[in-house]
Amino acid sequence: MHWLRKNLLGIIAILVLVYLFIPIAVIMVLSFNKPQGKFNLSWNQFSTDAWTNLCGVPGVCSSFVKSIEIGIIATLIATALGTMVAFALVRYRFKGRSTTNLLIFMPMATPEVVMGASLLALFLNLRFPLGEVTVLIAHIMFIISFVVVTVKARLQGMDPRIEEAARDLYADPRAVFRYVTFPLVLPGILGAALLGFSLSFDDFIISYFNAGTLVTFPIYIWGAAQRGIPVQVNALATIVFLVALSIVLIGQFVSYRRRKSLESVPIIDDEALTSVDALSRS
Amino acid sequence: MVAVVPTSAQASPAQVAQRSSKTGYALLAPGMLWLIVFFAVPFITLFLTSLQAPSPTQAGKYVPAFELANYGQALADYWPQFIRSFIYAGIATALALLIAYPLAYFIAFKAGRWRSLMLVLVVAPSFASFLLRTYAWKTILADESFITRTLNTLHLLPEGRILNTWIAVIAGLTYNFLPFMILPLYAALEKIDPRLVEAAGDLYASPTTAFRKVTWPLSLPGVVAGTLLTFIPAAGDYINAQLLGSTTNRMIGNAIQVNFIEFRDYPTASALSVMLMAVILIMVFTYIRRAGTEDLL
Numbered sequence: 344m345h346w347l348r349k350n351l352l353g354i355i356a357i358l359v360l361v362y363l364f365i366p367i368a369v370i371m372v373l374s375f376n377k378p379q380g381k382f383n384l385s386w387n388q389f390s391t392d393a394w395t396n397l398c399g400v401p402g403v404c405s406s407f408v409k410s411i412e413i414g415i416i417a418t419l420i421a422t423a424l425g426t427m428v429a430f431a432l433v434r435y436r437f438k439g440r441s442t443t444n445l446l447i448f449m450p451m452a453t454p455e456v457v458m459g460a461s462l463l464a465l466f467l468n469l470r471f472p473l474g475e476v477t478v479l480i481a482h483i484m485f486i487i488s489f490v491v492v493t494v495k496a497r498l499q500g501m502d503p504r505i506e507e508a509a510r511d512l513y514a515d516p517r518a519v520f521r522y523v524t525f526p527l528v529l530p531g532i533l534g535a536a537l538l539g540f541s542l543s544f545d546d547f548i549i550s551y552f553n554a555g556t557l558v559t560f561p562i563y564i565w566g567a568a569q570r571g572i573p574v575q576v577n578a579l580a581t582i583v584f585l586v587a588l589s590i591v592l593i594g595q596f597v598s599y600r601r602r603k604s605l606e607s608v609p610i611i612d613d614e615a616l617t618s619v620d621a622l623s624r625s
Numbered sequence: 626m627v628a629v630v631p632t633s634a635q636a637s638p639a640q641v642a643q644r645s646s647k648t649g650y651a652l653l654a655p656g657m658l659w660l661i662v663f664f665a666v667p668f669i670t671l672f673l674t675s676l677q678a679p680s681p682t683q684a685g686k687y688v689p690a691f692e693l694a695n696y697g698q699a700l701a702d703y704w705p706q707f708i709r710s711f712i713y714a715g716i717a718t719a720l721a722l723l724i725a726y727p728l729a730y731f732i733a734f735k736a737g738r739w740r741s742l743m744l745v746l747v748v749a750p751s752f753a754s755f756l757l758r759t760y761a762w763k764t765i766l767a768d769e770s771f772i773t774r775t776l777n778t779l780h781l782l783p784e785g786r787i788l789n790t791w792i793a794v795i796a797g798l799t800y801n802f803l804p805f806m807i808l809p810l811y812a813a814l815e816k817i818d819p820r821l822v823e824a825a826g827d828l829y830a831s832p833t834t835a836f837r838k839v840t841w842p843l844s845l846p847g848v849v850a851g852t853l854l855t856f857i858p859a860a861g862d863y864i865n866a867q868l869l870g871s872t873t874n875r876m877i878g879n880a881i882q883v884n885f886i887e888f889r890d891y892p893t894a895s896a897l898s899v900m901l902m903a904v905i906l907i908m909v910f911t912y913i914r915r916a917g918t919e920d921l922l
């Protein structure tokens with residue numbers, strides 16, 4: 344009883360984590376199912392059919408590839424635009440700061456259905472044809488904010504004295520950016536890109552409003568949900584989940600190792616930085 | 626959607642010199658221009674569309690007008706969906722807060738070296754398709770499932786089932802938007818200096834009192850942010866209502882989607898969107914008036 348009381352919080356925490364993963368487990372288990380009838384909703388019989396024949400159902404793989412393509416293009420553009428905005432927010436003074444903050448925040452606080460509907464209203468009024476271009480425009484729009492937030496946090500968490508030290512060692516601004524600032528911000532940019540890609544790849548509502556006849560992976564799943572989702576979709580979703588999780592875990596591991604090794608380098612040591620700081624002020 | 630990953634936003638030891646130059650504006654311009662053209666301007670077209678009237682000559686077409694009556698008509702037709710959206714989203718947000726707080730608290734104060742792994746685990750489910758995760762709840766909450774049978778034996782289900790009822794819709798909303806509650810809560814709790822709680826203990830406060838008087842008030846910014854970030858997408862969602870509920874559980878998002886895409890009744894759909902957005906803007910601005918815009922990002 345005493346043990347339970349002492350560890351109650353930990354037990355609840357683990358139960359919540361388990362709860363978060365229940366649907367994932369269902370998706371994975373049902374990827375090995377041979378459903379009875381059209382709907383892959385309850386366990387029937389073990390089968391690896393979906394895994395050995397991933398593209399066996401027409402439309403699954405083409406929509407999957409289309410989503411990857413859209414995700415990559417949207418992420419590249421949004422990451423570039425968002426990173427620039429983040430640098431401007433942290434490093435530069437400019438007029439209209441609170442309007443800028445608001446304009447970046449609002450896409451994250453607007454329900455997707457409203458964003459999808461308002462973009463569609465724009466495209467309809469302009470008679471702009473719906474398709475891949477309109478979906479890309481929409482994805483870039485809602486990814487930018489998440490990139491800004493992620494990169495901004497990284498920039499703000501950076502010790503400015505490291506850049507000062509580089510300047511004290513006669514590095515010109517370009518060299519400071521190339522050898523110091525950029526490598527330090529890079530993990531943040533990569534994290535933002537990964538987040539952006541996963542948002543784009545998984546987006547359904549905004550895409551559905553602006554896709555016209557284009558079929559992305561989520562739009563395919565939505566259509567299939569009415570007549571039964573093919574088992575292949577579960578297998579592909581499992582692959583995406585495992586790949587994304589591996590990338591994040593590897594990223595965490597690398598940054599952990601980097602932190603460890605940086606701590607052993609005397610110049611980055613906090614005390615050393617303080618003395619560099621003091622010297623530069625004197 | 627994946628939530629904002631909270632990076633430990635410790636205050637930098639020395640303030641970075643902020644430069645003022647054309648470079649700043651040049652860096653801002655492309656991104657902000659994109660947001661103005663494809664986020665802000667569409668709201669204006671949405672508003673204008675909501676006031677359009679049916680074309681007198683062409684059936685199914687709409688012409689620019691100032692039909693404020695569209696709003697009254699939309700509200701008259703869809704007020705149950707509106708109310709349902711806010712009730713469902715409200716309950717889901719409250720449940721999410723209840724579920725998220727212990728986990729966020731544990732990660733912030735007790736997880737030690739497991740902290741970053743646990744944060745990854747909070748975000749990880751989002752890597753599997755939103756639609757499929759929602760669809761998976763159809764399996765978990767099915768009539769013959771373990772949960773439904775157990776609750777039925779205890780006579781806890783008013784309708785004798787979960788799937789295709791409001792319970793399933795709220796369960797789906799709670800699950801899907803939980804990370805949006807956990808992460809801001811964690812970010813706020815992580816900033817609390819544990820010595821403050823210790824000090825409360827030293828002053829003979831019981832753990833409960835210390836939590837009530839120290840930890841909880843200090844975590845309020847996270848509670849407010851998490852509530853907004855959970856409530857807003859939940860109120861606008863229509864996937865959970867569509868996949869897990871019945872036709873009597875439809876939400877405002879369903880109405881907007883059906884009117885826009887299937888009925889092509891653009892003015893009604895736009896009027897509904899504008900009204901939903903108005904409610905959400907009121908919530909956001911109430912929050913900003915208390916917290917300012919710097920903390921939004």
